[in-house]
Amino acid sequence: MIKVAVCGAYGKMGKEVCAAVEDAQDMTLAAKIDIQGDGYKTIEEAKKSCNFDVVIDFTQPKSIYENALYCLKNGIKIVVGTTGLKDEEIENLKNLSNEKNTGCLIAPNFSTGAVLMMMFSQIAAKYFDNAEIIELHHNQKKDAPSGTAIKTAQMMAQAKQTFKKGNCPETETIQGSRGGTSYSDIQIHSVRMPGFMASQEVIFGSAGQTFKIRHDSTDRKCYMDGVLLAVRHVAKENDFVYGLDNLMK
Numbered sequence: 001m002i003k004v005a006v007c008g009a010y011g012k013m014g015k016e017v018c019a020a021v022e023d024a025q026d027m028t029l030a031a032k033i034d035i036q037g038d039g040y041k042t043i044e045e046a047k048k049s050c051n052f053d054v055v056i057d058f059t060q061p062k063s064i065y066e067n068a069l070y071c072l073k074n075g076i077k078i079v080v081g082t083t084g085l086k087d088e089e090i091e092n093l094k095n096l097s098n099e100k101n102t103g104c105l106i107a108p109n110f111s112t113g114a115v116l117m118m119m120f121s122q123i124a125a126k127y128f129d130n131a132e133i134i135e136l137h138h139n140q141k142k143d144a145p146s147g148t149a150i151k152t153a154q155m156m157a158q159a160k161q162t163f164k165k166g167n168c169p170e171t172e173t174i175q176g177s178r179g180g181t182s183y184s185d186i187q188i189h190s191v192r193m194p195g196f197m198a199s200q201e202v203i204f205g206s207a208g209q210t211f212k213i214r215h216d217s218t219d220r221k222c223y224m225d226g227v228l229l230a231v232r233h234v235a236k237e238n239d240f241v242y243g244l245d246n247l248m249k
């Protein structure tokens with residue numbers, strides 16, 4: 001049995017994760033941690049009275065780095081779903097995970113469909129000169145662009161060093177209209193409004209053709225297979241993994 005603690009247990013994702021862990025035959029929910037509600041307030045507090053093998057974190061961008069640092073420094077394995085980590089923070093966590101020989105898996109998106117969208121985008125990147133990403137989320141999302149959009153751009157950038165930003169010199173008459181420039185000059189556009197949960201479209205273009213890859217999450221249950229896959233991996237291995245695609249090849 002894998003003993004799991006969920007940090008952010010009373011949030012939208014945390015509640016789904018607790019239910020998924022309780023339903024999984026090979027896992028037990030050992031602790032609920034959240035700054036709100038009646039569970040433990042911190043991972044440190046939970047560790048004093050509970051025994052667990054893996055922490056799953058779905059909290060908020062401003063807390064995740066500290067939470068992950070605490071876990072790895074104390075030899076606690078962690079699965080990170082919370083988005084908003086900066087590149088240098090991810091690098092530091094990777095080094096710490098290796099140094100402490102403690103498993104850590106960070107995935108900007110646990111939905112298997114979204115991961116396939118990223119993998120297919122990486123394949124398509126080789127064959128098109130232009131590519132832009134539009135991500136659409138609910139209006140409570142605290143970071144922009146989404147971690148999924150950043151990870152998609154990183155994976156596409158591994159396949160192609162530069163994409164064309166347009167095909168002629170451009171003037172932005174309204175600042176920001178062309179979106180933000182990311183890896184390999186891929187433009188990312190973030191839409192925030194009620195009605196969406198999490199969607200992303202990757203648009204490729206070349207002379208005479210466009211190609212779109214789109215994924216829509218309509219229910220948070222879509223993340224649970226990926227979260228459980230990550231927990232099983234981290235419980236067994238002590239490596240550092242960034243992206244669920246590494247477990248889906």
Ligand SMILES: NC(=O)c1ccc[n+]([C@@H]2O[C@H](COP(=O)([O-])OP(=O)(O)OC[C@H]3O[C@@H](n4cnc5c(N)ncnc54)[C@H](O)[C@@H]3O)[C@@H](O)[C@H]2O)c1
Nearest residue numbers: 008010011012013034035058059063081082083108109110
């Ligand atoms: N990787 C993925 O597949 C994926 C999918 C959906 C959401 N997310 C990310 O997960 C995070 C949580 O999303 P949500 O929609 O559940 O948010 P939410 O606001 O509904 O829930 C966050 C919960 O974390 C708690 N919390 C905040 N700081 C804390 C701390 N320091 N310690 C303990 N608990 C703390 C809050 O009280 C709240 O209950 C966000 O960063 C979101 O972008 C990732």
